[in-house]
Amino acid sequence: MNDRITQLFGIRYPIVQAGMVWASGWRLASAVSNAGGLGLLGAGSMYPEVLREHIGKCQKATTKPFGVNVPMLYPDIDQLMDIILETGVKIVFTSAGNPKTWTTHLKERGITVVHVVSSVKFAMKAKDAGVDAVVAEGFEAGGHNGRDETTTLTLIPAVKEKIRIPLIAAGGIATGSAMLAAMVLGADGVQVGSRFVASEEASSHPSFKQKVVEAGEGDTHLTLKELAPVRLIKNKFYHDVQQAYAQGASVAELKELLGRARAKRGMFEGDMEEGELEIGQVSALIHDVKPAAQIVSDMMQEFEAAKNRVAQL
Structure with a gap:
């Protein structure tokens, strides 16, 4: 081309x-x-x-x-x-x-x-x-x-x-x-x-790659807009974030929940529950x-x- x-x-x-x-x-x-x-x-x-x-x-x-x-x-x-x-x-x-x-x-x-x-x-x-x-x-x-x-x-x-x-x-x-x-x-x-x-x-960790392959329609959600908007696979960490929102968490509390190296923990080290798993909606087609x-x-x-x-x- x-x-x-x-x-x-x-x-x-x-x-x-x-x-x-x-x-x-x-x-x-x-x-x-x-x-x-x-x-x-x-x-x-x-x-x-x-x-x-x-x-x-x-x-x-x-x-x-x-x-x-x-x-x-x-x-x-x-x-x-x-x-x-x-x-x-x-x-x-x-x-x-x-x-x-x-x-x-x-x-x-x-x-x-x-x-x-x-x-x-x-x-x-x-x-x-x-x-x-x-x-x-x-x-x-x-x-x-x-x-x-x-x-x-x-x-x-x-x-x-x-x-x-x-x-x-x-x-x-x-x-x-x-x-x-x-x-x-x-x-x-x-x-x-x-x-x-x-x-x-x-x-990225093989477990994360497999998680992407297994993802279906509706398995990701855009969240954490108060920090930096990110689309996440719905795992334990994601649900912890939603629980924090339901309890009226402040920006400071969201930052504390996110902590340091959360994305590394999930996508690179392979913690599929406590890690931050960033991926697009199109994962449902992969x-x-x-x-x-x-x-x-x-x-x-x-x-x-x-x-x-x-x-x-």
Whole structure:
């Protein structure tokens, strides 16, 4: 394919693997890049020197473009950005913060910058900050999410009306058919998270991958909006959160319940009861754990088949 996203990143297919915490290490990022998509390292779950290690290993594992996703709410962001510059990474996705903070600094040093948003308002702010592209993520997505609960089906055409820079759709996309739908709505490419969690190369715990495969419709819920909106699989921790809400918990009490390393405990260490299990609604459509290259290949085959179906309408 030859479109704005493949040209922007120098990749074969307009598929971006989301930089998910505790799932997106060098094995996954390099596998997706080698398969023709854009792999991203998830710096949100990495200390600075861990990020340096993953960048180095990714550079050895692929000659293809890859990037780093940096949530801007993390305290070590200055060190993370220094390492990105020192190691020669050429693509950075920023999220969970003001795009003006780092966009100019990175672009002046030759880095392609993409910002993740959940609303038209923030898409326009990202454009004004000078980013090269925007990821518009509907509330179907897992991980940190928008408070307004705008669905991908509504968000993508709404953002497309207001910006002219490349637009990447995210939230609820795990198949080639969904990829085609997003592009019909105005997206130039897609970002895929949950489907790559259930990949052989994802660094998430095997128990979490199996939990994703077993998830059905209605098994996830967007919650904790007072802190940072996150979509969770309904386990004991989730029900503890709902109990806290029922008792009128304050923001401070919610923070205490969440504690430290709750996401690591669940998604990386495999505690399926007390851990925070972030995943998208589309987990209900994920039925197996596959190699990342197979996921990319399957998506592209489904995309072409869906185009043929539409052509016959």
